[in-house]
Amino acid sequence: MAMLSSLGAMSLRQLEVFYAVVAAGSITAAAEGLHISQPTVSTMIRRIEDQLGLTLFQKDRGRLVPTNEGRLLFDALQRNFKYFQAIADAIAMIQKGVSQRMSIATIRPLGNGIVSMALQRFLQGRLDARVHLLIRPRKDVYHAVAAEGADIGISFQTGEAEQEGLLVEKVCSGRLFCIMPKGHPLESRESITYDDLIEHPMVSYPPGHQWLLEQFERAVDKSKPRPEARLTVESVTAVYPHVENGIGVGLVDEFSLRYHPKDRLSYRPFTPMIGVSIELIYPNRRATELTKAFATHFKATWQDIEFSRL
Numbered sequence: 001m002a003m004l005s006s007l008g009a010m011s012l013r014q015l016e017v018f019y020a021v022v023a024a025g026s027i028t029a030a031a032e033g034l035h036i037s038q039p040t041v042s043t044m045i046r047r048i049e050d051q052l053g054l055t056l057f058q059k060d061r062g063r064l065v066p067t068n069e070g071r072l073l074f075d076a077l078q079r080n081f082k083y084f085q086a087i088a089d090a091i092a093m094i095q096k097g098v099s100q101r102m103s104i105a106t107i108r109p110l111g112n113g114i115v116s117m118a119l120q121r122f123l124q125g126r127l128d129a130r131v132h133l134l135i136r137p138r139k140d141v142y143h144a145v146a147a148e149g150a151d152i153g154i155s156f157q158t159g160e161a162e163q164e165g166l167l168v169e170k171v172c173s174g175r176l177f178c179i180m181p182k183g184h185p186l187e188s189r190e191s192i193t194y195d196d197l198i199e200h201p202m203v204s205y206p207p208g209h210q211w212l213l214e215q216f217e218r219a220v221d222k223s224k225p226r227p228e229a230r231l232t233v234e235s236v237t238a239v240y241p242h243v244e245n246g247i248g249v250g251l252v253d254e255f256s257l258r259y260h261p262k263d264r265l266s267y268r269p270f271t272p273m274i275g276v277s278i279e280l281i282y283p284n285r286r287a288t289e290l291t292k293a294f295a296t297h298f299k300a301t302w303q304d305i306e307f308s309r310l
Helices: 002-007 012-024 027-034 038-052 068-096 114-124 138-147 194-198 211-219 236-244 254-258 289-306
Strands: 057-060 063-066 101-106 130-135 152-156 167-181 202-204 229-232 249-253 265-269 275-282
Touching: 012 027, 012 038, 012 068, 027 038, 063 068, 101 114, 101 138, 101 289, 114 130, 114 289, 138 152, 138 275, 152 289, 167 211, 167 236, 167 254, 167 289, 202 236, 211 249, 211 275, 236 249, 236 254, 236 265, 249 254, 254 275, 275 289
Parallel strands: 101 130, 101 152, 202 229, 202 249
Antiparallel strands: 057 063, 152 275, 167 249, 167 265, 167 275
16 A cells, blocks of 8 residues: 555556656657647646656756656656556456457467457457457466466367366367378378378477377377487477478378468378367356357357368
């Protein structure tokens, strides 16, 4: 409470005006940047000084420069102004109607594909809705929903979300595919087996790092030699350009493959089938009507493309 008494009745707008005057170097420039009149800026600066009982500016050769006290206040604002802006943004959000705002956390392979398509359809019918999309590594999606306030998460199904105490709904089922550059010998196959991969270098993932690699390792004969990883990358989306450039073949999920351009690569299903599923992840609280509506659009988007041949 001592902090509030030292600030007196100062508003965020007053602090913004002070900050603008110091940053711009003059009342005229600050007024232009804030789109208000010079007398308004001058009045607000005098009011701030009266409220704080401090002299924040002095004239030096005709220029307005901050005093030591003014410089200290400016430095403090410079370190913390983003937090003031966040408060202002939150107030604006509440004023506009928090019920029409939603945040979604997802992984890049889904965010660039099926999530984007579902959002396009969802937002067409809700012109007043505003969505913030967070693209995160898979494990960080759970944290965004559990601790950062994201309204919904979308990721591959791993069983980890339940461990975080989150609510999970499985909504899509796909499979693993092998991709290869155009003209590759494996184009002649209807499907790709483990033995096929041993004969060709791969663009793969570091051991124990990527969930798709874990699914693959569980499904294959552990007594067989492992395919040679000529190049390892951190994410599914990073596999595509290197395969297209001929470095090797790669294993990717069906969902990212559906939305990736096919002009430079070929693809075949991996046999035996290795399933890949998508789950919707909800925080342990009542879902908003906006979140429920988006989830419905997401499911409908997948249903529309589920039976289309890859």
